[in-house]
Amino acid sequence: MNKSIRIALASGLAAAAVVGCASMEPKPSDAETSAKALQVMKASFKEHGQAKLDRLNQDETQALCSQYAGKELPRSVAEKIEKSNLATIKYPADGKYVGDWKSGEKIAQLGQGGQYSDDPKKPSGANCYACHELSKAEISYGTIGPSLWHFGKLRGYTDEMRRYAWGKVWNSEAFNACTNMPRFGHNGILTEQQVRDVVALLMDPASPVNQ
Amino acid sequence: MRQRIRAAVAVAGFACAVPLALAQGSATEEIEKYRQALQDGNPADLWEMRGEGLWRTPAGPKKATLEQCDLGKGPGVVKGAYAELPRYFADAGRVMDLETRLVWCRVTLQGLSEADAKKNPYGSSNRKSDNEALVAYVTSQSRGIPMNVRLDNPQMKEAFALGEKIFYFRGGPHDFACATCHGEDGKRIRLQDLPNLTAKAGAQKGYSTWPAYRVSQGELRTFQWRLNDCFRQQRFPELEFASPASIALTTFLAYNANGAPFDAPAIKR
């Protein structure tokens, strides 16, 4: 605790010292500001429970999406992100994409998992309702993502759609670079069985999503 | 008034009959009614009262009050001070937000150690936080005053630029950044509206209504807490209280809110 405060202070003072000369120097480049921001962040966060400081180490997708945030994403960068993420998707070995929609509904309702305040031994949720409308029964849904009501019914209960739904839940960046949606399978938020159950929520004709 | 009561009763009857058919439009309206009903009688008042007491009561090894604390408008000037924070403080040689400045004053005026002044920034049941009470008092003295944060020196300009980078920084197992939830107009998480902090109107609405009494916690929460808890939900490690990143991000958000009449302590879900 004491040590981290001291580091934070030192970096604050260092920042002040650097800035002190800034008026005489050219404006820092975007990359320099990014590098500095990361340095300041590393001095300002402390590990807590399961959330270690390595969570500030970005992978290529995160770095590119941060770099282009708030600006237009060049088509070439988007293709690069989608291609590299597509390669990571693990499709089920047995070809079974659809599990239990009732379990999927619970996963869609559950927001815990990955926060330093969460018990890492408990299963994570996908918190789909935080961002998506899914069924008409749940009025407390968010709008960061599109409505998924009638997901399977509108698109058809085909093998192709099941495979797409699996891939989208596993690694959303493969289909829409710099989407807001987490990469649930790729980043290990959900297990393979949980992904299967979430796909069932979207693709089982009996699921409330398709009513 | 009478008519509105009858209308409410009618809606209630309808909801009883077919609860699942409650239309989204009326859900939003009812949430608005809920928020309205809480406006009158904000428990934040209890924190303001306690904070004013703490401000005026001698404390710490030096047995001094905080009445000579310089929040940027001169020693002892509380009125309107929060509307101009964060700012660069020459005596400290760095940019500070209110909570960092309160630590500074408790160290320099009251003689507390830095560690003691930073202890317990966010209270809980049976462990009340002096920081939260002091923030409630100081911010209440800027109510109605337009936000006016100035990037009038290199330190403030740099804090703003770093804050912007931190706002867009994606990381952690969920790939979240502040911008994930607060980068577009008209979005909601569950039923909670998300202010777009990259646009003027959203930044104004978001920033000018903190600190706030959180009914879900029964506590008054400060802007440092707001940032800390957003990063928790982003699945980041823990943002340290009064850290350089927190000050930079606050500078970015407060500057974007300029012009908005400050309207807190507020009350939120």
Next chain:
Amino acid sequence: MDAGRRDVLKAGGGTALLTLLAAAGWLKPGEAQAAWNAAAFETHSLDATVKALGGGSAAASKDIAFVSTPDIAENGAVVPIGISSSIPKTESIAILVEKNPNMLAAVFDIPPGTEPAVTTRIKMGQSSNVYALVKADGKFHVASKEIKVTLGGCGG
């Protein structure tokens, strides 16, 4: 201190003792009379609550209104409830939550001269019917309203 105070109350009870307690700053005038109906706060049905409050049964009434009470609570920890009675000789207003672990949340005694209307905030564990139970001229009357409690945002 707490236990000691209760022992004293149990052992004594005479006026002289109460005066003594008052002088010691433990009791203020009037406090000794404060009663709390423990049985009523442990009931699990409307009928049981009415009985514990000294009545027989409650008749549905259209003369009891929920005022400034939303249909949906954004958070169950704080649910604003306003109840107003236009039944003549209203003596008390109680708030009951059907699905709370114990139904009764509060009873307000309304002396003459005070408007038969109160506003407060309650906790609700889940979506539930809320009853407004009014005692007027010795008889009990009731109105109800369903209030939905919604889930919170990220990480909730």
Next chain:
Amino acid sequence: MADPMKIRANLAGDTTEVKVLMSHEMETGQRKDAQGKVIPAWFIQNVTATWNGKTVLSAEWGPAIAKNPFLSFRFKGGARGDKVQVNWVDNRGDKRSDEATIA
């Protein structure tokens, strides 16, 4: 000792409107702490409000009243400058008494 209440009393016509905020945990006795131990119930049980020594409201509360309770009611009478006093007692025997001047 408990923190003071915030009481507002305002005269409108012949009616005084009283609004009270109290500082109290209102612990239900149903919650568990991080170690799984039940947090004991701790809540205000009795509230009385008086004006010129006359009781204008009295209440019995259970733990389902929200934390940091709010209460509002109106009574006939009252004049600017009169005092309204509010008292509470909780299940531990803690108590608090505060007053406000009718404005």
